[in-house]
Amino acid sequence: DAMVIQNPRYQVTQFGKPVTLSCSQTLNHNVMYWYQQKSSQAPKLLFHYYDKDFNNEADTPDNFQSRRPNTSFCFLDIRSPGLGDAAMYLCATSRPTGEGTEAFFGQGTRLTVV
Amino acid sequence: RKEVEQDPGPFNVPEGATVAFNCTYSNSASQSFFWYRQDCRKEPKLLMSVYSSGNEDGRFTAQLNRASQYISLLIRDSKLSDSATYLCVTPSGGYNKLIFGAGTRLAVHP
Numbered sequence: 224d225a226m227v228i229q230n231p232r233y234q235v236t237q238f239g240k241p242v243t244l245s246c247s248q249t250l251n252h253n254v255m256y257w258y259q260q261k262s263s264q265a266p267k268l269l270f271h272y273y274d275k276d277f278n279n280e281a282d283t284p285d286n287f288q289s290r291r292p293n294t295s296f297c298f299l300d301i302r303s304p305g306l307g308d309a310a311m312y313l314c315a316t317s318r319p320t321g322e323g324t325e326a327f328f329g330q331g332t333r334l335t336v337v
Numbered sequence: 338r339k340e341v342e343q344d345p346g347p348f349n350v351p352e353g354a355t356v357a358f359n360c361t362y363s364n365s366a367s368q369s370f371f372w373y374r375q376d377c378r379k380e381p382k383l384l385m386s387v388y389s390s391g392n393e394d395g396r397f398t399a400q401l402n403r404a405s406q407y408i409s410l411l412i413r414d415s416k417l418s419d420s421a422t423y424l425c426v427t428p429s430g431g432y433n434k435l436i437f438g439a440g441t442r443l444a445v446h447p
Contacts, residue, residue, distance in 0.1 A: 254434075256434070256435065258437075264439065265424065265437040265438060265439040265440055266381065266424075266437045267437075268434060268435070268436065268437075271434050278434065311378070313380055313381070315435070317435070319428075325371065325383055325386060326371075326383075326426075326435050327383075328380040328381050328382070329380060330379070330380050331379075331380050333378075
């Protein structure tokens, strides 16, 4: 059974039209991450939550926001998508331990901006 | 300097070959490392974790060299199905946020 679920798998939105991507987890992990991945590039961390504590990367555009209403759910809001925001958006979770932090990924949402 | 650096490749090898990738990291305090495999247009999936000097799982061996700050991934007896991008990952900063290298692309041909 999928443990990190992203919806939708594919999203097409219009230039400038707000869009929300969702992620849910059944692992009860403390940490949830949102990554943006463009073709042939590494996943780029946008932000992450440790429980309710929100951590924004310094270079994440203001156009991107996130919400985590409870442990299981996390949302990525793109307020005014531009053509450059077309990418795969990956949600991941982890539970940091003394030895390290294995992350579990959802299948991703591929966003197209038209 | 990037926190995690990898040779992007591609590494083109025949079936049965042995191939190795390196990944260098800048944070000498890093304690754990991961190799993820990512197929085209799919999510990354954990291949191996490295917490001490190394780890081995079948045809895959990961080694950590703390003095030179790199980890390596060795794949023996390459299969066509090993063709993928291999991502090197290490936690960074507080709350163990995960930083990815750009990935090394491997193409195994008949």
